[in-house]
Amino acid sequence: MTFDFDDNLNEQKRKNRNPVHTTNLLIIAGFIALGVMMVFFMNSGDPVSYSDAEIEATIDARLSEYITTQSEQASQPETSQQVESVSSNEPTMVPPTVTPRQVIEGTELIVGGVIEGTITDDTFEIDYTYEGEANTPIVITMQSKGLEELAVILTNPYGNRIVTSATEQVIGDEDTHVVAAVLPIDGQYVITATRRDGRAGDTEGDFQLMLDVPEYLQPQSRISGVTDSTSWQWYAVRQDDPFSVTYTKVDGSFSPEIGVYRLDVLSKLRSQAYLFGEDMSFGTLGRFADNQTHFIAIGQHTLQTTYDVAYETSEYTLGIQIAR
Numbered sequence: 218m219t220f221d222f223d224d225n226l227n228e229q230k231r232k233n234r235n236p237v238h239t240t241n242l243l244i245i246a247g248f249i250a251l252g253v254m255m256v257f258f259m260n261s262g263d264p265v266s267y268s269d270a271e272i273e274a275t276i277d278a279r280l281s282e283y284i285t286t287q288s289e290q291a292s293q294p295e296t297s298q299q300v301e302s303v304s305s306n307e308p309t310m311v312p313p314t315v316t317p318r319q320v321i322e323g324t325e326l327i328v329g330g331v332i333e334g335t336i337t338d339d340t341f342e343i344d345y346t347y348e349g350e351a352n353t354p355i356v357i358t359m360q361s362k363g364l365e366e367l368a369v370i371l372t373n374p375y376g377n378r379i380v381t382s383a384t385e386q387v388i389g390d391e392d393t394h395v396v397a398a399v400l401p402i403d404g405q406y407v408i409t410a411t412r413r414d415g416r417a418g419d420t421e422g423d424f425q426l427m428l429d430v431p432e433y434l435q436p437q438s439r440i441s442g443v444t445d446s447t448s449w450q451w452y453a454v455r456q457d458d459p460f461s462v463t464y465t466k467v468d469g470s471f472s473p474e475i476g477v478y479r480l481d482v483l484s485k486l487r488s489q490a491y492l493f494g495e496d497m498s499f500g501t502l503g504r505f506a507d508n509q510t511h512f513i514a515i516g517q518h519t520l521q522t523t524y525d526v527a528y529e530t531s532e533y534t535l536g537i538q539i540a541r
Contacts, residue, residue, distance in 0.1 A: 326408060326428040334410055336364050337421050342411035347428060349400040354453040354510065356429040357408055361392040364422030366413035369394050371484075374404030380484040383413055387488045388449075388476065388519050398484045399453075399510050431512060436460060439536035442515065444473050446529045449516035455509070459540040462502040462513060464492060469531030474518045477502055480510045493518065504540040 323344040326332060334343050349355065359369040359382070368383040382394035389395045400406065410426050412418040431451040434440065436458075444450045454460065464475050474493040478486040489511070490503045505511055515533065517526070 323407065326426070328428055328430045330427070332426045333362070333423065334426065335421075335423050336367075336410070336412050338419075341416055341418060342409050345408045345410070345426065347406045347408060349404065349406045351400055351402050353400045354397070354431050354433070354512070355400060356395065356397045356431060356449075356451045356512065358389075358427045358429070358449070359394045359410055360425045360427075362423040362425055364412065364424045365391075365420040366418060367392075367394055367420075367424055368411050368413050369396055369426070370409040370411065371396055371398055372407040372409065373400075374402065374406065387478065387486050388514060390519075395449075395486070396484075397478070397480060397486050397512055399480065434513070434535070434537045436537045436539050439463075439534045441467070441532070441534050443469075443530055443532050444471070444516040445531070446471050446473075446517050446526050449514040452513040452515075452535065454505075454511045454513065454537060456507055456537070456539070459504050459507050461504055461538050461540045463500075463536045463538060464502070464515075465499040465534045466497070467532040467534060469529065471529035471531040472497055473515050473531050473533070475500075475502065476514045476519060477505065478512045478514070479506070480512060486512065491519070501538075 323346040324332065326345045326347045332345065336343070347355070357369055357371060359367055361367050368381060370381040370383075371379045373379055379398050380396045382389075382396050386395055408426065408428070410424060412420050427448075429451045431453040432440070434452050434454050436456060440452075442450050454462075462475070462477055466472070472493070472495050474491060476491050477489045479489050481487055489505060492500045492502050513535070515535070
């Protein structure tokens with residue numbers, strides 16, 4: 218039995234520096250040694266003898282079987298188990314060789330719209346979809362309309378959870394859950410409305426689900442808006458320089474709360490500063506770090522319930538100033 222690459226090596230026409238090729242050579246040598254041992258033991262205890270052609274044919278068959286197995290394993294795609302091994306500390310990291318999962322059938326969320334649903338023991342989680350684009354900031358708000366211990370989950374197109382309100386949230390209360398993210402890639406995202414503990418939970422009731430895509434604020438400019446006592450207006454900021462936020466109340470009976478939140482690498486909102494008070498008409502918030510995504514919420518007070526609250530509105534202007 219001969220091998221072309223052995224001839225080439227002898228003639229110094231190619232050098233095999235690949236460790237995989239070295240491993241294959243060792244395995245081939247093992248097959249040859251095994252064949253020699255088989256002949257020795259068979260001849261010592263059994264008068265039956267085997268010709269050189271038969272021995273070579275046996276070794277060729279084993280070698281062909283091994284090469285076929287290695288080729289099949291190399292051509293197989295990564296499994297879902299390998300995908301799940303990606304570190305959860307970096308939710309925006311996505312395995313580049315994994316194909317996104319198939320599109321699920323769910324009601325598509327519309328930016329600025331409100332969807333109502335009901336959680337029961339038979340339907341303890343409801344999936345909604347959103348066709349997102351990379352680098353888009355989003356905010357998802359789930360409000361109780363009778364459902365206790367509610368929870369909302371955001372999942373990326375590869376089936377990995379980006380964030381869930383059941384772990385931690387700094388804005389809202391037990392009846393209002395809020396999560397935010399900057400979408401890492403294009404594709405179909407899934408927003409799951411559920412209850413704490415999912416299938417094992419025991420609460421039932423109605424809820425509302427809202428999706429906002431905050432406007433990115435630019436430095437040295439001001440925008441106008443209207444907010445109310447039962448919701449939030451959202452904005453996003455990401456600057457190359459440290460910045461501050463300036464607020465001015467223009468008109469209205471409602472005195473909103475202005476909160477600035479930083480989005481960390483785990484897609485969790487971290488509170489940075491608040492501005493509030495019945496007589497507050499203008500103010501400036503902080504010196505916030507550069508090259509980090511911040512979300513600004515203007516509206517209902519963070520730690521109040523949405524029930525039995527008088528509906529009031531307020532007009533305002535908001536600006537971003539580069540901090541010196």
